[in-house]
Amino acid sequence: NSKVIQTPRYLVKGQGQKAKMRCIPEKGHPVVFWYQQNKNNEFKFLINFQNQEVLQQIDMTEKRFSAECPSNSPCSLEIQSSEAGDSALYLCASSGNTEVFFGKGTRLTVV
Amino acid sequence: GDQVEQSPSALSLHEGTGSALRCNFTTTMRAVQWFRKNSRGSLINLFYLASGTKENGRLKSAFDSKERYSTLHIRDAQLEDSGTYFCAAETNSAGNKLTFGIGTRVLVRP
Numbered sequence: 001n002s003k004v005i006q007t008p009r010y011l012v013k014g015q016g017q018k019a020k021m022r023c024i025p026e027k028g029h030p031v032v033f034w035y036q037q038n039k040n041n042e043f044k045f046l047i048n049f050q051n052q053e054v055l056q057q058i059d060m061t062e063k064r065f066s067a068e069c070p071s072n073s074p075c076s077l078e079i080q081s082s083e084a085g086d087s088a089l090y091l092c093a094s095s096g097n098t099e100v101f102f103g104k105g106t107r108l109t110v111v
Numbered sequence: 112g113d114q115v116e117q118s119p120s121a122l123s124l125h126e127g128t129g130s131a132l133r134c135n136f137t138t139t140m141r142a143v144q145w146f147r148k149n150s151r152g153s154l155i156n157l158f159y160l161a162s163g164t165k166e167n168g169r170l171k172s173a174f175d176s177k178e179r180y181s182t183l184h185i186r187d188a189q190l191e192d193s194g195t196y197f198c199a200a201e202t203n204s205a206g207n208k209l210t211f212g213i214g215t216r217v218l219v220r221p
Contacts, residue, residue, distance in 0.1 A: 001156055031207065041195065043211035056208060091154070095207055099159040100144060100199075104152060 002026070004103035006092050007074075011108045013082045020078040021106040025069075025094030031055075032069050033093040033100065034077050043091075049075065082110045114138075115200050117212025124219050129186035132215045134198035136179040142201040143174045143181040144209065147194045154197070157183070188219045 005024040013019045025032045034046040047057035049069040061067065069075040079086055087110045093102040114137040124130055134143070145157040158165050160174040160181070169189070174181040181198055195216050199209040 002153070033208070041197075041214045043197075043199075043209075045208055045210075048208055089152075093209075098142070098161075098207070099156060100207065100209055101156060102146075102154040 002101040002103065004092055004094050004101055006090075006103035006106050008106060009104065011106055013108065013110050015082055015084060015110055017082050018078055018080060019082045019086070019108055019110070020076055021090055021092075021108070022074040022076050023092030023094075023103060024074045025092070026101055029094035029096050029101075031095040032075050033095070034061075034067065035091045035093065037089040037091055037105070039088075046077070046090075079108075082108075084110050086110050115198060115210050115212040117198055117215060119215060120213065121216045122218070124185070124188045124192075124217065126188060126190060126219060126221055128188055129184065130188075131185075132183045132196055132198070132217075134181045134200070134212050136181075136200050139176055139179065139203070140200035140210075141176070141203050141207070143172075144199045144201070145172055145181075145183050146197045146199065147192075148197065148214075149194050157196075185217070188217075190219050190221065193217055193219045 003026045033048045036044045046061045048055045066078045089105045091105045093100045116135045142161040146154045158172040164173040169186050171184045195214045197214045198212045201207045
């Protein structure tokens with residue numbers, strides 16, 4: 001039921017390496033979100049965009065992540081220097097004005 | 112910050128029976144969504160409510176913004192209803208950011 005596409009599905013990086021994941025939101029959805037879901041099923045909001053502009057982001061995202069949603073290109077989320085605690089499922093979601101739809105996620109393992 | 116308290120954390124049902132999941136909110140929320148995470152890990156949209164109730168097959172959901180809660184009822188449970196159910200509430204901030212509950216692991220047994 002969701003048309004949000006995330007790549008890659010799995011990502012393995014060493015500590016200190018960059019980790020980049022991509023997301024194609026549903027066509028016509030101007031709002032894009034990134035969430036981190038840990039092994040306890042807890043969701044942490046990271047950042048959201050309206051069109052190409054950042055609406056909100058948490059402190060961690062601002063300091064350690066690089067995220068963008070350029071027009072006519074996939075959105076991306078990149079951890080600049082991966083840490084073991086970044087191992088998680090990263091979920092991208094998009095929304096028109098109401099309902100939010102999620103992609104299948106990128107599972108990042110930092111070794 | 113805004114909190115979503117979801118209960119129960121786990122639920123075991125026999126086929127054909129029913130039960131309810133509940134989410135309480137610490138503040139007034141604009142809308143609520145319910146999802147099921149299936150065996151492949153995908154989050155499936157079940158309901159979006161800004162108020163009132165909605166029904167879809169054997170599932171029914173209600174949202175009361177003023178009383179700060181939402182419920183999801185499962186009736187005549189089937190094996191394929193097994194999964195982890197999440198509620199997620201939309202705050203009044205820009206960009207309809209969702210705050211998630213911790214999830215309810217539902218196991219339907221024959």
